Amino acid sequence: MVPLFRLTSLSLLAALALGAGAAQAQPKTPPAVGLAEEAVISGKVIDIDPDTKAVLVQGPRGNVVELVAGDEARNFGNIRKGDIVTLTRGAAVVAQLEPVGSKDVAMAEQVDRTSRAAEGGKPGLTREVTTTVTGQITSVDAKARTVTFRGPRENLRTVKVQDPAIDLASIKVGQMVKIVLREVIAISVKSPSAG
Numbered sequence: 001m002v003p004l005f006r007l008t009s010l011s012l013l014a015a016l017a018l019g020a021g022a023a024q025a026q027p028k029t030p031p032a033v034g035l036a037e038e039a040v041i042s043g044k045v046i047d048i049d050p051d052t053k054a055v056l057v058q059g060p061r062g063n064v065v066e067l068v069a070g071d072e073a074r075n076f077g078n079i080r081k082g083d084i085v086t087l088t089r090g091a092a093v094v095a096q097l098e099p100v101g102s103k104d105v106a107m108a109e110q111v112d113r114t115s116r117a118a119e120g121g122k123p124g125l126t127r128e129v130t131t132t133v134t135g136q137i138t139s140v141d142a143k144a145r146t147v148t149f150r151g152p153r154e155n156l157r158t159v160k161v162q163d164p165a166i167d168l169a170s171i172k173v174g175q176m177v178k179i180v181l182r183e184v185i186a187i188s189v190k191s192p193s194a195g
Contacts (some may be wrong), residue, residue, distance in 0.1 A: 038088075038089065038091045039087075040086065040087070041059075041087045042060075042084055042087075043058055043060075043084070043085055044057065044084055044085075044192075045057055045079060045080065045081055045082060045083040045084075045085060046058045046064065046081060047081065048080075048081065053070075053071075053073065054067070055067045055079060055085070067085070073123055074116050074119060075120065075122060075123045078122050078123065078189075080191070082192055083191055083192070084190050084192060085187070085188070085189050086186075086187070086188050086190070088184075088185070088186045088188075089184075090183055090184040092131075092159050092160070092181045092183045093160070093181065093182050093183070094166065094179060094181060095182050096178070096179065097147065097161060097171065097177060097179050098177060098178050099176070100177060100178050102175075104176045106133075106134055106135045106150065106151055108133045108134075108151060108152050109131070109132045110129060110130070112128070113128045113130075114127045114128075117188075122190060122191070123189050124187055124188040124189055125186070125187050126184065126185070126186045128182065129183045129184075129185065130180065130181070131180070131181045131183075132180050132181075133152070133181065134152075134179075135152065135157075135179065136149060136150045136174065136175070136176055137175045137176075137177055138150055138156060139158070139173060142168045144160075146159065146160055147171060147179075149177065149179065159179070159181060
């Protein structure tokens with residue numbers, strides 16, 4: 001399925017966060033290096049160009065971001081000035097964590113499942129991203145239940161391990177592991193009266 005907007009959901013999150021500067025939920029302390037936290041960002045539609053399927057969205061700080069809908073965006077004609085565009089990105093959840101052979105090479109594989117809004121309503125989508133990464137553990141914090149790993153692009157990422165069945169005591173620094181992460185990203189458009 002085609003996303004609602006041509007920007008990837010993560011690019012959209014960055015555009016709204018940096019351009020519209022409208023994070024409604026922020027962690028109280030700075031997160032660990034690369035720790036993905038939940039983010040909810042909203043802005044108001046201030047202009048619509050039906051010919052180019054471009055929408056200008058203004059955040060609470062007054063910054064404006066242009067979003068362009070993909071060719072197969074459903075219900076684009078139902079967007080009105082004043083509508084609220086909200087992007088919600090759930091924190092990455094570790095669904096699986098297991099040691100692999102020391103000679104395994106760092107790699108990543110991603111599977112996306114996207115569902116769009118029903119016909120006739122406001123546009124929207126929900127995207128579930130499942131990423132399987134083979135990488136090297138660089139840090140384990142059993143108390144905070146986080147692990148940091150170096151992925152295939154040599155980047156470090158810290159993720160929260162919420163599942164108590166995953167035994168962090170068996171995970172060691174320097175070890176190669178396979179990590180399965182799940183993230184959910186949702187974009188919705190609502191009338192101001194709808195909340």
